[in-house]
Amino acid sequence: MYVWIWRHLPGGLPGKLLGSLLLLAAAVLLLFFVVFPAVEPLLPFNDVTVEPGSAGA
DSSP, rough: OOHHHHHHHSSOOOHHHHHHHHHHHHHHHHHIIHHHHGGGGGGGGGGOOOOOOOOOO
16 A cells, blocks of 8 residues: 555655655644544543542552
């Protein structure tokens, strides 16, 4: 898959490096601004079951 992307990016080595960095940045931004906020309500991070006085043994 990465070879296919590398072959289809335009330009020589500098253009391919810049294009691959732009694709990586776009993927990271898509994850942080679309995917992670959409799945955050489904994650169990706010389900706390610690009761007062149960710390330490």
